[in-house]
Amino acid sequence: MQLALVGLSHKTAPVEIRERLAFSNDALRSALTSLVDRRRVNEAMILSTCNRVEVVAESPDDRLIRDFICEFHQISHDSVSTHLYSYRNVEAIRHVFRVTASLDSMVIGEPQILGQVKEAFRIAMDAGTVGMHLSALMNRAFAVAKKVRSETGISQSAVSVSYAAVELARKIFGDLSGKTVMIIGASKMGELAAKHLRRAGASSVLVTNRTFERAVELAKVFEGAAVPFEHFTDHMTGADIVITSTGAPHFIIGRNLAEQVIHRRKNKPIFFIDIAVPRDIDPAVNQIDNAFLYDIDDLQQVIDANLKERFKEAMRAEQIVDDEVEAFCLKMQTRDVVPTIVQLRDSLEKVRRDEIERNRRHLKDLSPDQQAAVDQITKSIVNKILHPPIEQLKQMAHDPQGADLADLIRKIFNVKPQ
Missing domain, CATH: 3.30.460.30 (Glutamyl-tRNA reductase, N-terminal domain)
Structure with missing residues (x-):
């Protein structure tokens, strides 16, 4: 090959x-x-x-x-x-x-x-x-x-914002089945994070946006419900995971609002994912019990740590590849060389038999023992001719140039590959 x-x-x-x-x-x-x-x-x-x-x-x-x-x-x-x-x-x-x-x-x-x-x-x-x-x-x-x-664990750690959000949500809630996601602001990154959370088991999605038509459009994607932007705070109580990406110039969720939501939720945990720049959520929200806030920099830190883990696992993966390359090359080189040896033997044996048959009339006066001796002598000659190329082929079976040698020998002896 x-x-x-x-x-x-x-x-x-x-x-x-x-x-x-x-x-x-x-x-x-x-x-x-x-x-x-x-x-x-x-x-x-x-x-x-x-x-x-x-x-x-x-x-x-x-x-x-x-x-x-x-x-x-x-x-x-x-x-x-x-x-x-x-x-x-x-x-x-x-x-x-x-x-x-x-x-x-x-x-x-x-x-x-x-x-x-x-x-x-x-x-x-x-x-x-x-x-x-x-x-x-x-x-x-x-x-x-x-x-x-x-x-290896090469694909296990999250290395995108959306996957990092899923990873963190699982750490907070364990099982995501039955959890509700609220998207505030219909950005592409927020949509992607919600899609991954939905695939991970989240059961329902609420969408709000300053343009209500866009909220309705995105809600259809998730088979969820659109919420008017001016009333989104009333619906946060039912959300376990809140993803914000509005592009507003100020915080849209402050500490007081978050405390009210946690109180109405009877202290059940809520996970805030703020991927907006400028930020949508006051960092002070993170000081509230059972409120977990991650902004884009926090998520990036998770991604960076996970990337380091992937690179460690990649070193193990490289060793697997090296071992597999060696094994595959050995198999393919042997596959090129062994058939050549068989074809070479068969080709020269056919020449030997054909020549004996062609000269059979000259051997008719020989006794059976003498004819057997001729047969044995010609076999011995063929074996002596074959010995050097076959030994070289065997030695080259595990060498990268083995296939080239096999090809050369087939040409010299006019052996057609099967």
Whole structure:
């Protein structure tokens, strides 16, 4: 197996370069077909997301892929060459495993990349550009990603504001089922936090906004209820989690209001998430018993601490990838070499038998013992011829160049790969 991978990502190229080299879903199949129609490209797959574009192929030369990318997008080599990276064989395998396991993502451990890689593989399968080698590589990559997630905590800690809100809510309430969320101000971040809380078990959502129509519109998304902004304080008693993001120039929830709400709730806990800048909630609210207030900086501190934990887990994940790369390479190299040995033996044995049959009339006067001796002598000659190349193949079975040697020996002895 000879692998070549060429790509660029958020680490090597700004968005204006990434978008110029991106492949739309409609263009992927034709792009894949065009690539494998090229000489010396046997299999291919393209991963194209907002953060990366990568082409992996069963091919001996990554320059073929660079040429294809530039020609397909009608862009000069010079304008993208500094942004592109290339990997061959073992390093290409390692990169595929790391990407699929979310170790190369903008946010390490994020779950979306695995689904994106699976979709890219499905499209390549449908296009008929995946064969034995890429199929083996990608199926192993999916298994490695699963192993990384199950054996490390790389995806467990919240690293976004919305997920951090869910994590903190669980610490305060434990089970979120039956809890009510109130959104004050219909910002995108507040909506996202509410969505994650809803998925985590929160049962109902109240929405209020200075523009009531927007509150009604957002409430429909959550199958919740819209509350007029001028009356939102009357409804806070029924809310367990309050998310604010109004953009008001002053506090909309002060200590006195929060104390009244806690009193009406009979001291049941309430979780305030203030993601507005300027802040919507007076920091003094945090001094009230059973009132838990987190602003955007507090949430960022949680995220930063969790990121440190993810990086620790990523080190464990990298070791898993290293071990899996070694095991996969060993398997693939053996798979390339062992069939060559078998095919080589079979090929030369056929030549030996054919020559004996072709000269059978010259051997008819030989006794059975003499004919058996001829048979044994020719077998011995074949074995002596085969011994050096087979020994070299066995020694190279675990070497990255083993596949190249197997290919060379097949050419020398005119053995066709099966």
